[in-house]
Amino acid sequence: AAEPVKVGAIECLTGPAAKYGTMIKAGFDLAAEEINAKGGILKGRTIELIYEDSAAQKEQAINAAKKLIGRDHVVALLGPTLSNEMFAAGPVANERGLPIIGTSNTAKGITDIGEFVFRTSLPESDVLPVTLKKAQAKFGIKKVALLYSNDDAFTKSGFDVFKETLEKLGIEIATIETFSVKDTDFSPQLTKIKSLNVDALVVSALAEAGGGLVLQARQLGIPKTVPIIGGNGFNSPKIAEIAGDSADGVIIGSPWFIAKEGAQNKNFVESFRKKYNMDPDQFAAQAYDTMYILAAAFDRAGEADSKKLRDALTKTDNNGLLGPFKFGADRSPATAEGVVVTTIKGGKFTLLQ
Amino acid sequence: MMATLDDLLWSYQSLIYGLGTNAILGLSMYAVLQLGQLSLGQAAFMGIGAYTGALLTLRLGLPFPLVLAAAAMVPALAALVIGGPTMKLSGVHLAIATIGLGEVLRVAYINTDAMGGALGLSGIPEKSTFAIIFGLLAVILAGFILASRSKIGRACEAIREDEAAARVMGIDVSAYKMTALVISAALAGLAGALNAHFSSFIGPNEFAFEAAVSILSFAILGGVTTPFGPVLGAFVLTALPELLRPFHDFRLVFNGLIIVLVVIFLPRGILGFRIRRTGG
Amino acid sequence: MLTVETLSRTFTGLIAVDDVSFAVTPNTIHSLIGPNGAGKTTLFNMISGLLPPSGGTIAFQGGDITALPPHRRARLGLGRTFQNLRVFGEMTVLENVLTGMHPRLGVAWPLAVLRSPAARAEERAGLAKAQALLAKVGIADHARRPAADLAYGDQRRLEIARALASDPALLLLDEPAAGMNPTETAALGDLLLELRQEGLTILLVEHDMGFVMRLSDRLTVLNFGRKIAEGGPAEIRDDPTVIEAYLGTKVARKLAGAAA
Amino acid sequence: MLAQQLFNALVLGSVHALFALGFTLTFGVLRVINLLYGFYVAAGAFAALVAVQSLGLGLWAAGAFGVVVAGLVAVVCDFLVLTPLRRAKAPELSSLIVTLGGVLLMNSLMQIVFGAEVRRFPARLLGQDAVTIGPLVVAPIQLVIIATVFVLVALLFWFMERTRLGTAIRAVAERPDTAALMGVNVGLVVAGVSFLSAALSATAGILIGLNFNAVHPYMGEPMMLRGFAIIIIGGLGDIRGALVAGLALGFLEVMTAGYVSSNLKEAVAFTALILGLWLRPNGLFGRASGKRA
Amino acid sequence: MTALLSIQGLELAYGKIAAVKGIDLEVGEGQVVCLIGANGSGKTTTLRGISGLLKPRGGRVVFAGTDITGMAPHRIARLGLVQVPEGRQIFATMTVAENLRMGGYLVEDGERQRRLDEVLELFPRLAERKTQTAGLLSGGEQQMLAMGRAMIAGPRIVLLDEPSMGLSPIMVEQIFAIIELLKRQGKTILLVEQNAQLALDIADHAYVLETGRIRLSGPAAEVAGDAAVLHAYLGG
Ligand SMILES: Nc1ncnc2c1ncn2[C@@H]1O[C@H](COP(=O)(O)OP(=O)(O)OP(=O)(O)O)[C@@H](O)[C@H]1O
Ligand SMILES: Nc1ncnc2c1ncn2[C@@H]1O[C@H](COP(=O)(O)OP(=O)(O)OP(=O)(O)O)[C@@H](O)[C@H]1O
Ligand SMILES: [Mg+2]
Ligand SMILES: [Mg+2]
Secondary structure (H helix, E strand, O other): OOOOEEEEEEEOOOOOOHHHHHHHHHHHHHHHHHHHHOOOEOOOEOEEEEEEEOOOOHHHHHHHHHHHHHHOOOOEEEOOOOHHHHHHHHHHHHHOOOOEEEOOOOOOOOHHHOOOEEEOOOOHHHHHHHHHHHHHHHHOOOEEEEEEEOOOHHHHHHHHHHHHHHHHOOOEEEEEEEEOOOOOOOHHHHHHHHOOOOOEEEEEOOHHHHHHHHHHHHHOOOOOOOOEEEOHHHOOHHHHHHHHHHHOOOEEEEOOOOOOOOHHHHHHHHHHHHHHOOOOOHHHHHHHHHHHHHHHHHHHHOOOOHHHHHHHHHOOOEEEOOEEEOEOOOOOEOOOOOOEEEEEEOOEEEEOO | OHHHHHHHHHHHHHHHHHHHHHHHHHHHHHHHHOOOOOOOOHHHHHHHHHHHHHHHHHHHOOOHHHHHHHHHHHHHHHHHHHHHHHOOOOHHHHHHHHHHHHHHHHHHHHHOHHHOHHHOEOOOOOOOOHHHHHHHHHHHHHHHHHHHHOHHHHHHHHHHHOHHHHHHOOOOHHHHHHHHHHHHHHHHHHHHHHHHHHHOOEOHHHHOHHHHHHHHHHHHHHOOOOOHHHHHHHHHHHHHHHHOHHHHHHHHHHHHHHHHHHHHHOOOOOOOOOOOOOOO | OEEEEEEEEEEOOEEEEEEEEEEEOOOOEEEEEOOOOOOHHHHHHHHHOOOOOOEEEEEEOOEEOOOOOHHHHHHHOEEEOOOOOOOOOOOEHHHHHHHHOHHHOOOOHHHHHOOOHHHHHHHHHHHHHHHHHHHHHOOHHHOOOEHHHOOHHHHHHHHHHHHHOOOOOEEEEEOOOOOOOHHHHHHHHHHHHHHHHOOOEEEEEOOOHHHHHHHOOEEEEEEOOEEEEEEOHHHHHHOHHHHHHHHHHHHHHHHHHHHO | OHHHHHHHHHHHHHHHHHHHHHHHHHHHHHOOOOOHHHHHHHHHHHHHHHHHHOOOOOHHHHHHHHHHHHHHHHHHHHHHHHHHHHHOOOOHHHHHHHHHHHHHHHHHHHHHHHOOOOEOOOOOOOOOOOEEEOOEEEOHHHHHHHHHHHHHHHHHHHHHHHOHHHHHHHHHHHOHHHHHHOOOOHHHHHHHHHHHHHHHHHHHHHHHHHHHOOEOOOOOHHHHHHHHHHHHHHOOOOHHHHHHHHHHHHHHHHHHHHHHOHHHHHHHHHHHHHHHHHHOOOOOOOOOOOOOO | OOEEEEEEEEEEEEOOEEEEEEEEEEEEOOOEEEEEEOOOOOHHHHHHHHHOOOOOOEEEEEEOOEEOOOOOHHHHHHOOEEEEOOOOOOOOOOEHHHHHHHHOOOOOHHHHHHHHHHHHHHOHHHHHOOOOEHHHOOHHHHHHHHHHHHHHHOOOEEEEEOOOOOOOHHHHHHHHHHHHHHHHOOOEEEEEOOOHHHHHHHOOEEEEEEOOEEEEEEEHHHHHHOHHHHHHHOOO
């Protein structure tokens, strides 16, 4: 048989951020398995994924990238999980002329690192305006409280977009409150917000903090008539898991949600559940799509060559879980066509009608 | 053959750079621990140096030697300022006060857009080289060795063992402490700038509590009775996670296990011997 | 040489030293005695600068040193030992003595660090002197052992050698003979007399009355922080207040017998 | 709003204090800067979670199970890791590093076993619906936390200061050899304190897990820094000090976030701590160190 | 009379350094036995070997019929053997009263209180400073505290390591009076003391230790009369 094509993946597989990395890995593995089972790429070669752990540390991300490139001679890199790690490891791949595809980096400036840096994750600037517009139309929101984790690149980027969009839509921001990604207590901020009588809470946070925040908001008596609008980080089953009933009515925009229509998604969710005995999240879906995008690009490139692969990637035209997908000139997703706005009902994501 | 060798070097280049800068951090901890001062401000000083260095390079494009000098000077000045009030603290009280400094600075970075806020500073050009890092390390290490073997080292050890007795022996304990704090801040700042200039990116959360603890562990694991200890400790702790990569999921398990075993069997540090000096 | 004027020190709920004045004449052995808790060590702590007085002044060799930090006093020629042994335990015995020499090592620090010939010569001389001091107090055999490993009495000897290393003009000794047997104590007494011969002034705290009476030129007696008597050995020995508060009749009788 | 904020402060402060109680015991009494403490918090919560989910135990039984499991884990860890150091009379800081290794080891093992995900106790284990009392909105779990903290502080204080064993514990902390000469079984006391401290940490873990509805392997980590600050400001090993310092920190944080700016929460809290230390270099409630010039 | 404490060929070492090189020693029930020797001769080390703080390298220690060689110190304490350690070793951060109560760790409450009152009466200085943090006491006060702490334990045998060190002449007298008292009460005492004359006066039996070996032993009066001893230890 032909030699497998080696692809490296740098993910947080240990440490506090491991929950993201493991989901992403699950998505990659599932897709790669399917692709290899269906005959692989480049006329019968299989994809061999080599994972390295970055443990959420930039130095380890760099070392992992260098090890994968220099020792394992991979042709392309996937990951790393966190934007901070991408800022450190991206330049390494770029310097060696190796495509590196972030599947979960949404911070501003990621693809500015260089020609070889791609990302398949929709930046917040594509998703959030859609969400806000829809919510405004449906609930007639005029005045909101804006909350975000200010010590994290991902949530800070989300906040920037939220703020800009709210201003553009002419929605008044009654207050801006911050917290740390590690915080578990939001009661002072929420108590203050409660007294401001806002129409909605707009939150940029990761799932753990977000879930806790939703729970506490409802506990403190911010009524369910005041919707809580989340960013990308909210698109996780964890929100409903942590907040329970309180999660009902949370509004999230995203390119993917678990109950998304279509056979392709049904298949994905089913195989995922079968393989891992748990529900996929957005990170897994993005990773899954990315693997297909990469496989197709290999076939277009015609050989396992990094430079050719890069050029092939720019011509991506995929229709996957996330909907129609193309890279823009900046090697970020070109459109936000696939974005849908969902809401949680009875603990499940459903389309916001 | 050459190509593989090159690849090998390239693959481990940043690891090797990391060994060097972390060794400098270990020595910066040594500078204060030598006097029995448990300052955990090292991470904060490292942050000041890293941000100073990165900003000077990114915004003003200053030449690297100048950048490094500034990255050492600014935290040293900060140490001079906070040195006075913290001087009367000792042990864990000093530790918590210096950690507090780190937290306050972290909040400051996060809230300062000019410093990139939570997004940090990215795209820092690679300027640190093997020669610069290890040249500096060699000079610093040599300085510490010479100082430790002289009457200065003796005075430091006396202060560590019994401050009051050292005072009565005519040792100006406050001056020693202040000097040590300033030197350690300068070294930490230097290491911060070196790190920033080979890892492209720095962020506000890199210089907090966890970083302070790991810098401390470089010194303690290696041993603080000679300057070689912190250097070796830094080497070991930096290289371990990379060397253990083949263990995949169990990588950090083994990493932890090795640390535990080393400390149990060598409780005074890997290099627990005392440095030779007159009468030793 | 040393003049203490109306010196006081209070701790919460306690006056440890209460308005004490006395003067130590150069080239004498002056003893400070008194019951346990009378304030002798507290007085030493104030004289050596470890404890700020609540009131009063301390003058040394004509200058007021009340506000000077301890290391400056050491440089002026004030040396001391500690009652509760405070040797540098992990350092060798020799290094302990060399540390005591600190204020007398004159080579500038950059030269010392770079091991200039002058610095080397100084260290060599220091080493020789330290060895001589250890021989003098009788623990030369232990020179290269960690100080913490010495037996109690030997640590006391080390304290004395370390204090002598800085060539003090005035030496404060806090119970130097504690933990030594009579023979050893006698030898220590000989050593102190010899040192006085060489020009040293000594302020001595000790509970071994035979030792104290043999050596002292003058004595000051404290009780509950206050000075209750001062004078020569014979005077003090016969002072009824001192006998009552401190000596006890038995010891006083014995001392009188020894003197007779 | 002020009343609610004050209540928020009381709850947060109690959570801080709850976390700090066991921490101050290991640190203050055993002189071990025990980074494993954060792990015991998670271990206790996970054990209770397993008890609820797999063994089908009720909340109180599961809680007791978690507390005991964490305590036993701590006794074993301490015996394997810390006792050898104590025997070798190793410097204090080596215990910090050994537990640093221990944390890495145990956390990674825990992740391998349980996964990295956030879990939660089943809903309705304890009523989640808040009730309104006058101007206050109060959740039952919050009252449980406050009550637990005050009861534990009172009990522990009584235990440490008034009982024979409590005095013995402090004696062991200071001079193990001499305590042994008095007839104290040092090994047993050390094990007992390890157990007690981890049991307290597990209590904290379970209640905090219930309150914030999230249990994950790293849940103790973010609390370590604040815990560290609290036990130092409150005085090492000082039970009342931990309570007061915890409440003070909670108050500072909530008031800053509620009335100044949530941005400055940590900065204000830590600045206040530093100022406090400056004014009282031995900690707010530092007892005399027993060291003379 | 059978020996309450009997030691055969006891060897003790710190790492490679042998400090006690095979000594034999007996203390009969109700006896006061004193151990004298120059600094560094191994007196403290011997006591540490008996009380279990230092594991013997060789030899045997039998106390009240039980072989206690290598036994943990707290178990030895429970058998009724208490050591007043050299250099006081008080619990510095605890109060005077707490220190004393620690001494009675194994004693039941009522009895402990009774003995506590007794000790405070013997040492009025301690009564005055009862709530003081012990580490802040003067040297002599700490010595009294260490002594009082051991008395509260009410042991069958006390090992006293230089109990008179740092005490004023009046207090030294008092300490020896207390030892007399204990002796009259039938307590057994192993006394290490530099105040050799006083110690030999009170002791029944004496051992002279020299660099880790027993140099001389016999009835106290005899030892006191030995010319060499007189010269080496009694300042004669
Ligand atoms: N830092 C302190 N805080 C509180 N009390 C103190 C302190 N230092 C000393 N004292 C008290 O002051 C008194 C005098 O103590 P000091 O040590 O000076 O006595 P001393 O004369 O040296 O006695 P001794 O002969 O027993 O050594 C004692 O009662 C002691 O308890
Ligand atoms: N911790 C230790 N480590 C190494 N050696 C020690 C230690 N303690 C004592 N020694 C050595 O053991 C020998 C006996 O010491 P020990 O303390 O028993 O003497 P001692 O007779 O009690 O003397 P002193 O009268 O001074 O108290 C000495 O040579 C001493 O240096
Ligand atoms: Mg004294
Ligand atoms: Mg001894």
